[in-house]
Amino acid sequence: MKEKTDVYISGSSFTEDEVKNKTVIVIDVLRAGSSILTALNNGAKGIIPVSDMAEASEMAQNLDSASYLLCGEKNGIKIDGYHLGNSPFEYEEKTVKAKTLILKTTNGTKAIDRCSGAERVLIGSFLNLSKVAEEVSNDDNEMVIICSGWRQRLSLEDMLCAGAILHRLNGKKIPADAPDGAKVAYSLYEKYASSILSTVRRSNHAARLVSLGFEKDIDYCCEIDRIPIIPELKDGMLKI
Numbered sequence: 001m002k003e004k005t006d007v008y009i010s011g012s013s014f015t016e017d018e019v020k021n022k023t024v025i026v027i028d029v030l031r032a033g034s035s036i037l038t039a040l041n042n043g044a045k046g047i048i049p050v051s052d053m054a055e056a057s058e059m060a061q062n063l064d065s066a067s068y069l070l071c072g073e074k075n076g077i078k079i080d081g082y083h084l085g086n087s088p089f090e091y092e093e094k095t096v097k098a099k100t101l102i103l104k105t106t107n108g109t110k111a112i113d114r115c116s117g118a119e120r121v122l123i124g125s126f127l128n129l130s131k132v133a134e135e136v137s138n139d140d141n142e143m144v145i146i147c148s149g150w151r152q153r154l155s156l157e158d159m160l161c162a163g164a165i166l167h168r169l170n171g172k173k174i175p176a177d178a179p180d181g182a183k184v185a186y187s188l189y190e191k192y193a194s195s196i197l198s199t200v201r202r203s204n205h206a207a208r209l210v211s212l213g214f215e216k217d218i219d220y221c222c223e224i225d226r227i228p229i230i231p232e233l234k235d236g237m238l239k240i
């Protein structure tokens, strides 16, 4: 049981002190977390999450040009001059195998970066739902869930995924003294557990992605337990 687990609604809704020495699960269902899982599952060597393009260029300068790919989006669209955008379908084995990816996204990688003082930083998503819940249930650290959200605001799909993780950890009842963030996420999941995909399709970011032609990304990112691996941040790089 993880009675005290709190859920933060966006990547800027917590202080770095609030994650210090804790195990953090960062969620960005649409789409950074799902792309990270896909890339590592398809053989990427590691992923360096960065907050901005300047940091991405700086990282790239320290690497052999054949060994890395610059990846990421701005407002959902691939950044000019980058090798890949942020659709999980771009992270195929033939493209990413043995490469180091430098990834910059609007919210997800910023949230990950802000957790660097935590004891452990794990990536959670619908794609690895049961695996991430199992991993933290065996971890004695205090735990927090960070929903990346969208530009300092809440995203429905991230809160729903946080609720799904809590549901797997706490079973059918959330403790009465659980933090409010956890209660909200848990209740959201209880309401929509049987209709995850249709609920996520009605979210604001799903609408944005549909307008950009990424409708199939939404279906993919809502597949439960398709990729049972745990990306973890080690020395600034996400690896499995």
Ligand code: MLT
Residues within 6 Å of the ligand: 028, 030, 031, 032, 033, 073, 075, 076, 077, 086, 105, 106, 107, 108, 109, 148, 149, 150
């Ligand atoms: C983000 O970090 O906000 C996203 O992953 C945006 C996206 O590419 O869908």
